[in-house]
Amino acid sequence: MxxxxxxxxxxxxxxxxxxxxxxxxxxxxxxxxxxxxxxxxxxxxxxxxxxxxxxxxxxxxxxxxxxxxxxxxxxxxxxxxxxxxxxxxxxxLTGPDTADGAAAADSVSMALLVxxxxxxxxxxxxxxxxxxxxxxxxxxxxxxxxxxxxxxxxxxxxxxxxxxxRPRFTTDRAHQRHVTERFFAATTGGDLNTLMEVLSPDVTLWTDGGGKVRQALKPVVGMKTVAGWFAALGTVTYQGIEPGQMRAELTWINGGPGLVFRAPDRVIATLTFDFDAEGRISTIHNVANPDKLHAVADGTRHELS
Incomplete structure (x- = not known):
């Protein structure tokens, strides 16, 4: 044949x-x-x-x-x-205008995919x-x-x-960006007070290390606990990387604002966010399993239908 x-x-x-x-x-x-x-x-x-x-x-x-x-x-x-x-x-990685609409961006959000x-x-x-x-x-x-x-x-x-x-709240994307920027500045500056302002009282942090890197095996819940977790980031060694060697950048991940943390030689984690009715961060998804960071590490911004 x-x-x-x-x-x-x-x-x-x-x-x-x-x-x-x-x-x-x-x-x-x-x-x-x-x-x-x-x-x-x-x-x-x-x-x-x-x-x-x-x-x-x-x-x-x-x-x-x-x-x-x-x-x-x-x-x-x-x-x-x-x-x-x-x-x-x-x-x-996605562009800020994924498929020209909030609905398309939402359809690749971590919240929906989870x-x-x-x-x-x-x-x-x-x-x-x-x-x-x-x-x-x-x-x-x-x-x-x-x-x-x-x-x-x-x-x-x-x-x-x-x-x-799924979360029922849709927050203006400009506001999402603004809150993410405040979270980013507060995390890199160890500003506990600002973190408490941008986090929902019952915020939940989910961390995925896949057994490859040390992460919380259960969700971390509550504004004070989660704020303390991120306020300490700039003072602790993470995956063998000294704070001074780590850099973070604000970018667009899965249709919304997110953070990428890099070591000199690799991507070590990403953060993405969901927001509550008041526009505060209600859920944080932290992916640190190195097997899941290749798509971000190669720098390709995916166009999505």
Whole structure:
């Protein structure tokens, strides 16, 4: 059996949808590395396909990526269940205007991705395709290879689950930036009072070291405790790095303002934030597992659909 010959148009057709495919894969999987892998696998399948039988390349490629992502999610489920400490998504650098809208930025936020972790692979894929990309139930049924009725049920369960667990407050992005800047200045200056002002009384800090670096294995809760944690950053050695050797920068991570902490030779942690109704920081996600920092370390700013 001969393989279909590739030509430049095949590559162009794939490249046209590459951003979409990564965006679908990342939201379903929560890791940039796995999303890149499923996009690469989709390219291999696309290259080998008889494209005379492909009426709609976008739908065809989305189906491949969705199914590869669900398959990978099922195979990594045990790893995530036995993970040391909290499992947080792999952060990615984004621009300040991710996909030209707050809704798109919110759909890659740590807050949402953490909630999506609690869904089944099917529910997660259906939620992403319906709520983020506005695919029809018919299109999703074809993509995930289930009946339309099964897809509608999964969408309903996922939507109810997410609405019950995700933060309900949307804060103006300029205000988010301002509060993050105050937090940044207070942390680097050891200013406990300012930290107390920008943190919600019941703020929760989640730290992901993955057993590779020392981190809190349970969430750190409460304004005083969390403020004390960050006020001390400039005075303690962290991962063998002296305070004077560490630098931090304010940037955009997962659609919102965040912080990247660097040693002379590597990225050592990222921070991202959720905000309460008063615009104070209500949740902090701290990713320090070196295996999850490659996407930030390579400096690529991801365009997301």
């Amino acid at each position: 001969t393989q279909p010959q590739q030509d430049g148009s095949d590559h162009l057709a794939f490249q046209q949808y590459r951003t979409l495919l990564f965006s679908v894969g990342y939201r379903i999987l929560g890791t940039a590395a796995d999303a890149e892998d499923v996009v690469q696998d989709a390219w291999l399948k696309w290259s080998a396909a008889d494209r005379s039988q492909v009426a709609d390349p976008k739908a065809y490629l989305t189906r491949i990526v969705s199914n590869l992502a669900m398959e990978r999610l099922r195979s990594t489920r045990h790893q995530r269940e036995t993970y040391v400490g909290p499992w947080l998504p792999e952060p990615i 909630v999506l972790e609690t869904l089944s692979p099917l529910e997660r894929a259906v939620f992403v395709l319906k709520e983020v990309f506005a695919f029809s139930y018919v299109e999703i049924a074809q993509a995930v290879e289930r009946s339309e009725a099964a897809v509608r049920q999964a969408a309903h369960r996922a939507r109810e689950h997410v609405q019950a667990r």
